[in-house]
Amino acid sequence: MSRKIHIFDTTLRDGEQVPGAKLNRRQKLEIAEQLAKLGVDVIEAGFPCSSPEDLQAVRSVAEQVKGPVIAGLARAVPQDIDIAWEAVQKAERPRIHVFLGSSDIHLQKKLRQDRESALQRAVDAVRYAKKYCEDVEYSTEDASRSDFEYLCRVVDACIQAGATVINIPDTVGYAIPDQFGELILKLKETVPALDRVRLSVHCHNDLGLAVANTLAAVRNGAEQVECTINGVGERAGNASLEEIVMAIRTREAFFDAHTDIRTTEIYRTSRMVSRLMNIPVQPNKAIVGANAFAHSSGIHQDGILKDRSTYEIIRPEDVGIKAHTLVLTARSGRAALRHRLKELGYDLTPEQFERVHQRFLNVADRKKEISSQDLNSIVEIELSKVPETYTFESLQIMSGSTMTPLASVTLMKEGTAFTDAATGNGPVNAVFNCIERIIGQQGTLRDYDLKAVTMGKDALGEAMVRVEIGGAIYSGIGTSPDVIEASARAYVNAFNRFFANSH
Incomplete structure (x- = not known):
């Protein structure tokens, strides 16, 4: 032994x-x-x-x-x-x-x-x-x-x-x-x-x-x-x-x-x-990175199709990564969503499921298919949310190479909508400035990371920010098929963490 x-x-x-x-x-x-x-x-x-x-x-x-x-x-x-x-x-x-x-x-x-x-x-x-x-x-x-x-x-x-x-x-x-x-x-x-x-x-x-x-x-x-x-x-x-x-x-x-x-x-x-x-895992990270079990070389793909042991010393299943064939779209019902969540290992309370379902519908209306990676991102962000002082509602952007970007953002607080507008040196900066105007609190952006959760033109964008607020650093994360919206959601999430920590 x-x-x-x-x-x-x-x-x-x-x-x-x-x-x-x-x-x-x-x-x-x-x-x-x-x-x-x-x-x-x-x-x-x-x-x-x-x-x-x-x-x-x-x-x-x-x-x-x-x-x-x-x-x-x-x-x-x-x-x-x-x-x-x-x-x-x-x-x-x-x-x-x-x-x-x-x-x-x-x-x-x-x-x-x-x-x-x-x-x-x-x-x-x-x-x-x-x-x-x-x-x-x-x-x-x-x-x-x-x-x-x-x-x-x-x-x-x-x-x-x-x-x-x-x-x-x-x-x-x-x-x-x-x-x-x-x-x-x-x-x-x-x-x-x-x-x-x-x-x-x-x-x-x-x-x-x-x-x-x-x-x-x-x-x-x-x-x-x-x-x-x-x-x-x-x-x-x-x-x-x-x-x-x-x-x-x-x-x-x-x-x-x-x-x-x-x-x-x-x-x-x-x-x-x-x-x-709110610390992203780099794609080439061993065992758990997005590319850990991805094969793009034709020679590798040929070998994998013949026998997985040719280029895989660890099976994805051994570390809890599963392959799924069920396709989720905006027309998928609650039963299909529950089935996929169960396959992914999530055991959600009814209240948690409702939050995930609403966010799923919001994303699925703007994206043809929801992959397992998309769903993981949606679920884990919803489950990790702090109490929301402000909730993202909507945004509008005017931007171009020959004009100053202008953003209009609407946030909800205790059922009341707050809308303001601001300019910036780019559309994301304009959105962040607008959020600060609504909230009435300044922040200093210390880190900003944007990546695609999946491949394709309609990939779900995932934004992560670290913002210094009141002398401490707070992390925020947000997802959306629209990367500017994802960035806005992440920035609001960071301020919500600040407010949750202050109470």
């Missing part, structure tokens, strides 16, 4: 540190429930001491999500540990995750401590956490740049103090796979006490090597991997859960290892995280 690799998902903690990706309590809970369906072993639900809101969100996950271990992160400070325990104590299987830098760079430049005082601080923190919780994880932050002898001392001392999991992070993505694998092997050989605990790794993607470093660690004895859905996270991101899991599954004999992940839930989880965080 191959050894089990434990999957520690930190999407709700490290993944949420991406600017503009802040999740509210309901959104965190929704993702956590899906992570439990996915079969992760540990959910790091947040950093409870970072804000009262995150404390409440982590507590909700701990109280309501069953199955995985629920972990809360804490610095090696008693107050942090107190708050982390307050957040996770009602979980079926709680864990306190304590971290402290171990590299001289972190000790000298950030912590202003010498090695011995930092070592004592680490031991004291583990002992303090152990008074609350049997399961205590200790992370040696910036381990890949730490002095090896000192790293071994810290690891051994924290195990003696009661740590049940030791995590070796490549915090800044500095490691190279051969080197990182060797580090894990040498640690196991040098610190005999590691045989009594679970050895974990947490790799960042600054050099694009997070997954490679993680797999090198698995090959050399790591038993837990810390990762995120779609690889989201600080700077260039974290090791991608779906890539690690499918690499181990596809090459199980090579790694002599397996995970307990339900791989058919991968695609749905990826889409949910992308929508709720």
Whole structure:
């Protein structure tokens, strides 16, 4: 029997540190429930001491999500540990995750401590956490740049103090796979006490090597991997859960290892995280990207038609991507829509179905056919909407190469229509200016992304924006066959997130 690799998902903690990706309590809970369906072993639900809101969100996950271990992160400070325990104590299987830098760079430049005082601080923190919780994880932050002898001392001392999991992070993505694998092997050989605990790794993607470093660690004895859905996270991101899991599954004999992940839930989880965080998945992203199972070369297509294994090492079905033949149009009835939604894995409440149905009709009236990708986009945007202070109603544009663009927009608020007009240096800019005039609130556009959900001239356009409002960044998303309308819907969505956060 191959050894089990434990999957520690930190999407709700490290993944949420991406600017503009802040999740509210309901959104965190929704993702956590899906992570439990996915079969992760540990959910790091947040950093409870970072804000009262995150404390409440982590507590909700701990109280309501069953199955995985629920972990809360804490610095090696008693107050942090107190708050982390307050957040996770009602979980079926709680864990306190304590971290402290171990590299001289972190000790000298950030912590202003010498090695011995930092070592004592680490031991004291583990002992303090152990008074609350049997399961205590200790992370040696910036381990890949730490002095090896000192790293071994810290690891051994924290195990003696009661740590049940030791995590070796490549915090800044500095490691190279051969080197990182060797580090894990040498640690196991040098610190005999590691045989009594679970050895974990947490790799960042600054050099694009997070997954490679993680797999090198698995090959050399790591038993837990810390990762995120779609690889989201600080700077260039974290090791991608779906890539690690499918690499181990596809090459199980090579790694002599397996995970307990339900791989058919991968695609749905990826889409949910992308929508709720408003972070698009690049088309060429391994496993879950739009092109991951697309074949355009004639030679490839010929091979696939003869035998899929010629150019596919993973079946789309294995990660939850299904092929559908049922064509949806504006004339499709509710039964056909419900059937397709069920095929795609959606279990909607009557109220949710009505919202999706109305948006479906709106799009289908302007588009010949609604594809699975279109429907995914419609459903996930509707399900991820925050309470709408303003609702997009309509717009009109006058624009041309020899005139100043003029936009007229109508928004609804509590049943009342508000219409205004504004100019801009382009039609989208004019629409954004008009929305700001109606709402009476200024925003600064920090990022704007527009893409087609499907192929063809009548493709559904999907706009994503990040807008700085009141000193914070809010993300918005919108879809429509009209890209200017999609942009308007996204901009209104960002302001609705601002208003929801302000209440």
